Amino acid sequence: MIRTNSGTIRAAVSAMALAIGFAASAGAQEQLTVRLDFSPWGVHAGMHLAQHMGWFEEAGLNVEVQDGRGSGNTLQLVNAGRVDVGQVQLGLLGAAREEGAKVTSFAGFQRKTDLCILVDKDSEVAQIADLKGKSLVVFAASPWAAYINDFLAAGGLDEGDAEVLFVDPAALWGTYTAGRADGLMSTIGSAIPVAEASRPSKCLMLDLADLYFPSYGLIASEDTIADRGADLAKLVAVQQRAWAEIKENPQAGVEAILAMRPDAKLNPDVLRAQIQLTVDYFDTPATEGHPIGWQAEADWAQALAGMEKIGLIASGWTATDYFTNDLVE
Structure with a gap:
């Protein structure tokens, strides 16, 4: 289970949000590698829009967005320290932590079982x-x-x-x-x-x-969350900005993916439909009214009950072993 000083991190996040205000950063930009799950599709719209619009740079981040070879592969790379952040299906953390992975979800965007x-x-x-x-x-x-x-x-x-x-x-x-x-x-x-x-x-x-599976969100190793919490909080804030824009204007997400992956030969109509379904599956009853990226303990507990039932994890795990909301404002 990740151990952090929640009050310290929240204070740092609040101070950071006030300081950056999405204005241009005067200092050196912090490097972050973000590995996605697969080749480009609609669930990646938030990352691509933020990169296309220069919002990462405004927040003082230099983010390298990498295409992936599956959520499981991305999770392994994060756990091995080869990339800083993964955007994956969060339900995979159940088996991964059972097998010894030291990886935690610090933002869950698509929180409904898909x-x-x-x-x-x-x-x-x-x-x-x-x-x-x-x-x-x-x-x-x-x-x-x-x-x-x-x-x-x-x-x-x-x-x-x-x-x-x-x-x-x-x-x-x-x-x-x-x-x-x-x-x-x-x-x-x-x-x-x-x-x-x-x-x-x-x-x-x-x-x-009656089986539930948390869907797409952001993961990092426990060490990265402890050591680079302020940078990860900036990443979350930028993604909140991007997804808020996409919810109002899905076409912005389509155009960003096409611009950032021009050689992928993507169908804009497929991307638009994928983005809309991603947004449709953002919320559960337990997350309604909370910030984008905030995760509900009740949702994780419900998912873990099913994982125990099917033998995917042993008993004894608790919801807070898998996620933190400390970096979400």
Whole structure:
């Protein structure tokens, strides 16, 4: 569990916010590396908008935004000290800390469970039990992998009632869009907009099984949070500014991603839909009315109860082992 002096950090954050006011920094800029989860998609809009508009520099930060190779890989790099900050699916912290990782979430932006199973939009599949006899495609390192059996069991299905196909991540979409699987395990924000062009889909959400998974936010090692809390607080403040703008004007996020990743050949309509779904999944009842990035102990406790139930973590962990709000104003 991370140990910090909350009063000291909060005082420092408040003083910092008053001092910078998003005005140009007169001193040297602090270097930060931020590793994203995958290649560019809508959930990255906050980072790209801040970089495109020069808001990091205004806050006294020189931020290198790197594309990633999966949330799990990014988490490993953060834990190893090879990057300062990761933007990942926060629910992965459960197993990671169980295995000894010293990584903590210091801001959670997309706080509602977004893991889902895509099926044809006009399919009669409407509940978990309807997946009987269906084939479902997923990749082995997906957050979904640990939840599959318990999700199906919540619908009264035994192992084998649905066929689960594990494929390489590169083959995931091709398997689904070619019709070689009835369902695709992914996240609603990333998947639904991409599927629209080739196989319009709807979603069965993980929480149908009373299982919950905190989604995208920022992580750092415990040492980095302790040693560089003021820099991380600036990063959070800039991201709050960026996402507040995007909530009002999603097109700003689209244009920023296209500008910062011009060679990625991205579809602006897909990006716009991904951004909107990201924003739609920002809040849970427990986070309503709180600042962007603030995490609720109740949400984490609910997620951890499910992780214990499926055997992903042992008993004894508490919600505050996984997150801190000390850097969120």
